[in-house]
Amino acid sequence: MSANNNFTMLSEESLTRQPEEVFDILCKLGEGSYGSVYKALHKESGNIVAIKQVPLDTDLHEIIKEISIMQQCDSPYVVKYYGSYFKNTDLWIIMEYCGAGSVSDIIRLRKKALTECEIATILSDALRGLEYLHSNRKIHRDIKAGNILLNSDGHAKLADFGVAGQLTETISKRNTVIGSPFWMAPEIILEIGYDCVADIWSLGITALEMAEGKPPYADIHPMRAVFYDTD
Structure with a gap:
């Protein structure tokens, strides 16, 4: 079994079969946005993948947006998308498996913040991922x-595109308040329009999170934190 980076999109034949014919679910990895995430074996190739199972009674518009963003991405610094299945009341999204888990998982399991060298390595990969997206x-x-997920080689990859936005040639800035309050840029909170720079602010907060084990103002209510950020 391997988490082979050469694994690509699922074949048309595979996508017409029932997902349990194509994959063996090995264990549950945790909860992601909108659904549960599992580690699974692709039977034909022996490769390990991650499967997000999303109940169909959730906001399908957001899920389809996430899949659309992932389909368009081809970068070693962004989690890869392999295909999707409808199974009973769930949508199965097949993605690249990152064996080391998220950076927040690592902080929680180690019960301590990361070192400066570890932070620099993760930020380097994350910035390359953002450079690609932007x-x-x-x-x-x-x-x-x-x-931010880490694979078994220690490379960081951007994940969870459930709230990702896309700029167009005619609309240069978004105006929707969305994201996680502690990491939000002031221009998002104030609804004054924002662009790719908002991600850089959030990455700066993430650097502090990695160094201190939590983001600034984490000990107060999220809505109070929002007002602190805009003062």
Whole structure:
């Protein structure tokens, strides 16, 4: 079994079969945005993948947006998307498996903040991921340690595009308040329009989160933190 980075999109034949014919679920990894995430074996290749199972009674518009963003991305610094299945009342989203988990998982399990060298390595990969997204006119909008995953080689990859936004040639700034309060840029909170720079603010907060074990103002209510950020 391997988490092979050469694994690509699922074949058309595979996508017409029932997902349990194609994959063996090995264990539950945790809860992601909108659904549960599992580690699974792709039977034909022996590769390990991650499967997010999303109940169909959730906001399908947001899920389809997430899949659309992932489909368009092809970068070693962004989690890869392999295909999707409808199974009973769930949508199965097949993605690249990152065996070391999220950066926030690592902080929680080690019960201590990261070292300066570890932070620099993660930020280097995350910045390359953001450079790729921004050059393709995409904004992640929810950068935080929980959405940066590490593979078994220690490389960081951006994940969880449930709230990602896309810029167009005619609309240069978004105006929707969305994301996680402690990591939000002031221009998002104030609804004054924002662009890719908002992700850089969130990455700066993530750097503090990695260094201190939590983001600034984490000990107060999220809505109070919002007002602190805009003062």
